[in-house]
Amino acid sequence: MSLKNALAPFGIWARALARPYTIPVEDIMRAPADRYRGWHTNDAEACIGCGSCSDICQNAAIDMVVNRDATKGDTGLRPMVDYGRCCWCALCVDVCPSGSLGLSSEYTWVDKDPEVFRYVPGVDKKPWDDDTKGWHGGEWDLINHDRVPMSMLPGETRGQTWAEVVLGYSEEEAQREAARCLECGICTAACPAHMHIPEYIGAIRDGNYEQAVNLIYETNPMPEMCGKVCTRRCEDVCAHAKQGEPVAIRWLKRFATERFDDLREVIKADVAPIGVGKRVAVIGGGPSGITVAYYLAIRGFEVNLYEALPTLGGATFFGIPKYRFPMPSLEKQVDMLRGAGVKLHVNSPVDAALFEELRSTHDAVFIGAGLMRGKAMRVEGEDAPGVVNALTFLLEHHLRNNTDSDKVSKEPVVLPGMKVAVVGGGNTAIDAARVSLRLGASEVVISYRRRKEDMPADWEEIEDAEHENIQIDVQAIPLRIEQTPDGRLDLIWGPAEMVADKPGARPKPVLVEGVENHLVVDRIIGAIGQGPNLRWLSPEAQGTIADKWGWIKVNEDGMTGMPGVFAGGDLVNETADAISAIADGLRVVQGIPRWLGLQ
Amino acid sequence: MELLLQILWSSIGVLIAVAYGLLTGGIVRKLFARIQGRVGPPVYQGFIDLGKNFFVRDNISHGPMFYFGPALRTAGGVGIFLFIPAIVGWAPGENFSFAGDLLLVMYFMFFGSLGMALGGSAGGHPHTPIGAGRGLSQMTAFEVPFILAVIALVADTGSFSVHDLTLAQAGGFLEWNLLTHPFAAAAAFIAMLGMNGYAPFNVVGAPNEIPVGPMTEYQGGFIATLGTGRAIFAIAKMILFMDLFLGGATSILEAFIKVFVIYMWSVAVAAVFPRYRVDQSMRFFLGWPALIGVVAVLLALF
């Protein structure tokens, strides 16, 4: 033991004079780092209750509890965090698709009672609710916000061809896109038909396509149509849509159904044949009619389907251009009906007499006649030659090109080189515009009253139309139509300014007085909506089942005021899209057996 | 009557010594804390700990010997204090130093440790015999240099009375045994490191080996008694060293200061060293310090 080594330790006595490391008592509750993971916060309004946080929590610390009424895109559930389980890993924050969940930087919570450490962040008020520090999403997320891009025909050339614009996913792309699904099920609630969306997406992800189409067919007899042209309420509410792009549910459905050329071999309808010996008549071969016919047929009912047009499909046949929904796809689904044993009567319009006969010979009658009357624009000069209704335009066009019907003129409305204006902002307007383009119109203009974000048309459709060089004039209120001396039409419109309406509603367009713009075109297509037409029924029957405008009121089983007569589709619901019609059909499929006492 | 008065004065002296012991203990804790980079407990924390220990309910007993341990320990401390003069030349501060001599004091020193060993062992915990064994062996080791130093002083002065030994140094600080008997002082002050039970010689109750040695089974009031004993024991020992080597004290203030300074010597070492194993500490005390003690004795004799 050398003296140096014996004395060296005394050197640390110098430390006694230095300032202690200790944090002073008054500063002891020091602020943590900016990113510190403390207690949970949640923006309860932005939260959609998807439950991803609950799913990812390996501690089962998060339960989804009922907090408010469920709406479309919000389950009404909110996460309740149990701090008897939580480990503050913040995976819930990083996975939160709505970005509402976060961790504050508060860290002190002392209590005598173990039961208090459980609360619903954002709902149960806590002092740290407004803490902006802490761990929040956005910097880096566990979920992939970007959709697998869909390959399409190039926008410059597709205006000249009737070929399908959307090319569909490859198998690898589909599985990659399917893998994005968080399986929260908000889409199922939003879908009018409540399709088993997470389930079939999961089956696609696993490469189990037969299972996927079987799942799809459980609630939708026209999946290929829906896979191509559905208005997809599901994608609007997709949890991914909050911060990124929604899962391409529609394209995935399309991918699954397109895998099989003949679905009849694949679909294994496993339902009880409860309806043997019962007869049902279906009037109208649109989505709702097809739904009722198909599901009742596989349940053993004898189904007769009456369609006025030469082919089935209703609005999906004549309303949707074939570059979106080609005829073979439609044929495939009609084949399914035939395979299910539905007796199809095409070119068979139903009149009052036949209707009464059907009622007497069948146990139940279903009316799915659709909206066959295009609404007028209600502007001066609307009846000028060259002004057509979009419904008429599309119907004629499709009958001419896809059937041998002799009820249409041989001359198309739009001829090559014409300039066309379409008034309206819905899907029909876009369809009319794009069909006109393909018919050879030199220039197509869509004129709409409100802003582009207010257009009821599908945002993808709008984009597609723009890619095809279709011009969209917004905030344009048509005032009148005049004929120019050289035989053309002058659409005179005034600019509109948007005025806030009552809360929750879209802003109203209000005409700016004194300004008149001129749009000189060869054809004007009015696409501002459709209405019901029940003139084929007897007035008494009309009065029993419909209101004075022709809309049909039904009960929760889909039955009208006339016993045994059910209705669905666009005549009944206000949304006027195919999936709602299918949902109506499904309601009736439940309703008819119940009414007949078969369950 | 005089005896009764002396008893009264001595009792007050014991209380003051306990208080001062606790206060010094607090200051020591504070100093350790400062070296460790901490603020440390308030200096009065020792009093609170003592009070708290008195207010803890005693759950257990291991027989009469178990009660005896703390009592003996405290008695040892009080005994030393009573038989040495705290303040020389002032009757109330002289205690009973007329009645006992250095041998009695050293007996009391041994007495406490022995009591601890006996009482603790009654608890039956295996840590106790290990700690007691360590304590007793270490004590026999540091007693050697200390006794050698005492022998040197006694041989020089010719008296076993602490009172006499103190009075012999009365002529100013140059007369202090610290300077006149440097070897004896060195041996004694090194032995003091062991007596105080601070590092590096605190293996007896090493908290992370045999927590806390002989005291393992004690609690509540026992611990409070032991704490009292420890406080007075420490102060009594410092007073002994003060009397033997620093010429005693003539006023309370002087006593306080000298005791504190002597105490600090032990603390200065304790703060910076780890603890020796018991075999190492025995080897240490029986090495250089013992040799220095022998030299001191030889110097005193010849």
Next chain:
Amino acid sequence: MTIENPHVEKETQLWVGPQHPGVTGNMAIQVWLTGDTIQRGITHVGYLHRGFEKLMERRKFIQSFPIVCRICVPEPDTNEYLLAASIEELGGITIPEKAVWLRTLVLEMSRLASLVQQIGGGAGATGLGAVPNWTYTLRDYILDSFEELTGGRVYHMYMVYGGVRRDLPVGFAERMEATLRKIEERLPYIDKVTFQSSVWRERTQGVGLTDPAWVKEMGISGPAIRAMGFARDVRRDFPYLAYPELDFSVITSTGGDIYARMEIRRHEVVESIKIIRQVLQKMPKDGPVAAPIPNVFTWRIPTGQTYVRAEASRGEMGYYTVTDGSDKVRRVHVRGASYVHGFAMAERMFEGLNIADLHPTLVSIPTCPPEMER
């Protein structure tokens, strides 16, 4: 368990732990003593057992990350890295350059924090109060940096498969540098009371000896093997992350006693500081911190198995991972250095050890009970 004890009359049986201030955690050593000398000792564990390997079989890949870091409390990041690396290897994910460097940074910071703590523990075990106080504070400064970088103080949960979860905060390098300087400034003081102190040297030199013959027999790693003169370091022998691009040396010592093992740690602190400085300097400034990862809820990994290893402050840690095509691991085996050290090696070292040297020995090898039992 029945323990044959032929000297039952002559020996004291003593339990060190689990409730004992001296053991390195919630574990117990049962020893038989004659006087102060340990004749035999047995390590008892199970007090901290949670069944991590089993729990992971019930959790999706991403869900395993919050729990693996609990395997070793003082140094959680190695576990995160190893699980991430195994899953990335089996699932075919390549992490971006920036993530490689960030992971290296975090691993080295956690090694540094753990080494600093072990130095304090080694000194505290011999009764030095000052050093653990300082080193815990130094470790706390590193934890502050961790908190700033990862959002967590003790459990960071920073790495997941694909990379890391957040980028460096602004000004992190400067604040880290300040922390490193604080550690460097404190090291000479630590030297004074430990490596230069005669008493401490007496306590540690020639005590807690290891035998080079045990290396092959037991699979010793870390400071325990380097203290016997073997230059074994996973970072050098099986390079991973950014270590091949870093300049550092593998510290060895001879003697195989407590002093040698603590000395290695003390020099490794310096090396570790050097590494952290290099990492902060060489790290790419931009770039993604994580690769795009598959859907965390549904990702499946094809059948496969792998063993991934890394150097922790205690020695080699390794994860042997088996997947079977499902969305959970089939089996994970965690190989912790402490397991070998705490059982096989420690029980051999106990023989003939003084009871007072038990705790310094346990700290120096070192043992980490949660890692031993998982």
Next chain:
Amino acid sequence: MGVEEKGKVPLLPSGVPVGSKPHATDSTLFAQGRPKPLSLDESVAFIKNWFRAQSLNVMAYGTGCGSIELGPLGTSRFDMERFGITGGPTPRQSSVLIISGYLSVKTLKRVIRSYEQMPNPRWVVALGSCTINGGMYWDSYSTIKILDQYLPVDVYVNGCMPRPEALIAGFKDLMDMIKRGEANGYIEYQNNLDWYRANQRKVIKDWNLPEYSW
């Protein structure tokens, strides 16, 4: 036993449980041995409680991962000693038992033993999620989930792990409760010994502890 009844808690006649906890139906799980009835002379309770609160001895038993934060708490940075909190090396000399996180069943057995050896008044501070509802080991086969069923917990400090600052806040809460005479977990334990014992015996299969560990 609520706070209101403090001071006149009915003492336990042997074998007849008193208290508000529901009792186990299987009497084989009951405790046969009885703790000594508390001497409830709290005449100068305020002073006594003040002293008790200002000097807490934390038993040095790192039962789980939370004990990693007791290191910083006890050392320079947070320095719990300045609040009068020190480490207690043995159960006999400790007044606060910190359950630092999860408890495996094997540890629970030792903790019970240690707790019962602590002299009254004694308090339990539970750290982290694991003590409240199982924490991240909620589905582990080897841990207990709700500590409250096995030991009377006085203060919960939430977090995983609670930071040292939170621990200090917890201790301050405990001190306040002691001063107000509200930290009565130990009385509850004695009065509901059968309930606690039945719960303990249900999870500890190899029960070989003394009936009450003095």
